[in-house]
Amino acid sequence: MAWKYGILFDDALEFLSWMRSNLSAKMTEVHVHHTYSPNHSHFNGKNHRDLQDRMKKYHLKRGFSDIAQHITIFPDGKVMTGRNVNTPPASATGHNDADDDGKHPFMFEMLGNFDKGNDNLTGKQLQSAEQVTRYFWRRGSTIRFHREMADKSCPGTGVGKTWFVNRIKNQKSEPYDKNQNYHRELKINDPMLRGEDVKRVQNRLKSSPVDGIFGYDTREDVVAWQRVHDEKGKVVPAGKGLAADGIVGQKTWQALFGSVT
Numbered sequence: 001m002a003w004k005y006g007i008l009f010d011d012a013l014e015f016l017s018w019m020r021s022n023l024s025a026k027m028t029e030v031h032v033h034h035t036y037s038p039n040h041s042h043f044n045g046k047n048h049r050d051l052q053d054r055m056k057k058y059h060l061k062r063g064f065s066d067i068a069q070h071i072t073i074f075p076d077g078k079v080m081t082g083r084n085v086n087t088p089p090a091s092a093t094g095h096n097d098a099d100d101d102g103k104h105p106f107m108f109e110m111l112g113n114f115d116k117g118n119d120n121l122t123g124k125q126l127q128s129a130e131q132v133t134r135y136f137w138r139r140g141s142t143i144r145f146h147r148e149m150a151d152k153s154c155p156g157t158g159v160g161k162t163w164f165v166n167r168i169k170n171q172k173s174e175p176y177d178k179n180q181n182y183h184r185e186l187k188i189n190d191p192m193l194r195g196e197d198v199k200r201v202q203n204r205l206k207s208s209p210v211d212g213i214f215g216y217d218t219r220e221d222v223v224a225w226q227r228v229h230d231e232k233g234k235v236v237p238a239g240k241g242l243a244a245d246g247i248v249g250q251k252t253w254q255a256l257f258g259s260v261t
């Protein structure tokens with residue numbers, strides 16, 4: 001599906017897995033903003049689109065060509081699309097890399113006023129913000145707060161840069177349980193699954209890089225392999241293979257390695 005304004009996703013992982021098929025640009029940086037206004041008091045749990053439309057209207061009035069941000073993250077953690085991700089955002093003057101060379105920052109807005117004493121960035125909203133940031137950070141994007149690029153408090157004085165970045169970098173890794181003997185189900189998870197078992201699968205699929213982290217690239221490799229292999233690991237015509245769900249469950253383990261004990 002092509003990029004479209006106003007699509008609402010239940011969470012960031014759902015958005016990210018959809019976005020992957022629409023992303024052609026290289027994201028050099030990921031820019032973190034809060035909306036300031038509207039804030040949490042304007043959100044009633046149902047008015048995502050209404051608030052998004054109001055922001056867009058305001059941005060157009062300011063002379064922008066479109067809504068400024070690529071996505072908005074709402075207090076319930078839901079994600080709504082804004083400006084096409086393959087075009088530069090209106091994030092901060094002089095920092096948008098607006099020359100359409102296929103490289104620019106990814107910009108997201110967290111709905112709320114996170115200046116101290118106002119809204120709190122917690123729960124599902126924080127989780128979605130982390131997932132989106134981590135996705136780009138793991139692909140080499142630099143994390144930047146709006147206040148590093150302009151004389152503003154954005155994304156709020158209550159949101160510490162070091163605190164936030166540490167949450168992105170120090171995600172708890174899943175311990176690899178040797179007793180599970182490669183039987184652990186491997187799939188997209190937050191935090192992403194890590195371990196020797198992931199590495200073993202990546203080696204088998206000739207994935208690159210073989211980093212022991214089950215991310216979106218690995219998932220795609222699994223899907224591609226499942227489509228053309230049956231339960232015994234034999235090559236079959238595309239679509240006649242295993243259920244191509246991108247999950248390394250028991251059947252896929254067996255297909256990949258023969259009997260897995």
Ligand SMILES: [Zn+2]
Binds near residue numbers: 033152
């Ligand atoms: Zn901002």
